[in-house]
Amino acid sequence: MLSLATNGLLMLAVVLVVLSQPSRSPNSQPQPSYPLVTAGSSPPMDLGPRQKWTYDQWVAQLEREAAAAAANKPENLAILAGDSISLWFPAQLLPVGKNWLNQGISGETSAGLLKRLPLLDNTTPSVVFVMIGINDLIRGVPPEQILENSRLIIRDLLWAHPNAKVVLQSILPHSGPLATWEGRDRLLAIPNDKIREINRSLQAIATEENAYYLDLHPLFVDESGNLPLLFTTDGLHLNHQGYLVWRSALILFMQLQLNN
Incomplete structure (x- = not known):
């Protein structure tokens, strides 16, 4: 019942966010997010164009x-x-009351994230939000492998951080034929119905592993099941409006689920 109530409030929040924001171009780019900042504050320093770095960098x-x-x-x-969708979460939109460490990497896969989780072992988070999987699908990784890696990611985080709450988030849809991302053909090869099916399995895994699940997918679909252009820069990545929706979801989820 709590989960259903949360979903209903999230949908209402999306409507309020959309109606309250001034009109923006679907192609307006979000500002980069910076690591370890107090939400609502300015970034502590200019780290430069990190999106041009190699993966190892x-x-x-x-x-x-x-x-x-x-x-x-x-x-x-x-x-x-997570991947670039987490990376580009604007620091000024992150929910207040927490110090945020952004560990997103552009192009990241579930296998890559799993491999680098030991980097976080000595940190003491109260909560870890995970979103991963879309780059796996783009690269043709079988859904079974995505699900297994997601299970292992949850287990690793809960083992390394027994006092933290781990939140697995759903994979977001793409904009289908309206997408303009450079890898558009690869997106079109991934039916959004397939993403929805994988998300159902991710929810089951989160429950089985005693983690939380934040279902963002319903907040980011139009009547055709695609990511609306209102929320995206290119049919894959989010714009300012999209991050406002995600921010609202995080705030309500933390208030209704994590704080109880």
Whole structure:
């Protein structure tokens, strides 16, 4: 019942967010998110165009940021773990009351995230939000492998951080034939119905592994089951409006689920 109530409130929040925001171009780019910031504050420093780094350079930088979080032990540490969709979450939109460590990497897969989780072992998060899987699908990874890796990610996080709450988030849909992302053909090869099926399995895995599940998918679909252009820059990544919806979902989820 609590889950159903939460979903209903999330849908209402989406409507309010959309109606309250000024009109924006679907192609307006979000500002980059910076690691380890107090939500609502300005980024502590300019880290430059990290999106142009190689994967190994990103991993090395995130290792340094995780080490800093481990050494400083900020209160109410919340971690975003995932791919570019997490990476580009604007720091100023992250829910207040927590110190956020962004551990997103552009192009990340479930296998890649699983491999680098030990970098977080010495941190002390209160909550870890995981979103992973779309790049696996783009690369042709079988759903069974995505699900198994997701299970192992949850287990690793719960083992390393027994006092933290682990939240597995659903994979977001794409915009189908309206997508303009450079890999559009690869997106079109992934039916959004398939993503919905995988999400149902992810929810079951989260329940089995004593983790939480945040179902964002219904908040990001139109009547055709695709990601609306209102929420995206290119049919795959989110724009400012999209992150506002995600922010609202995080706030309500933390209030209604994590705080009870």
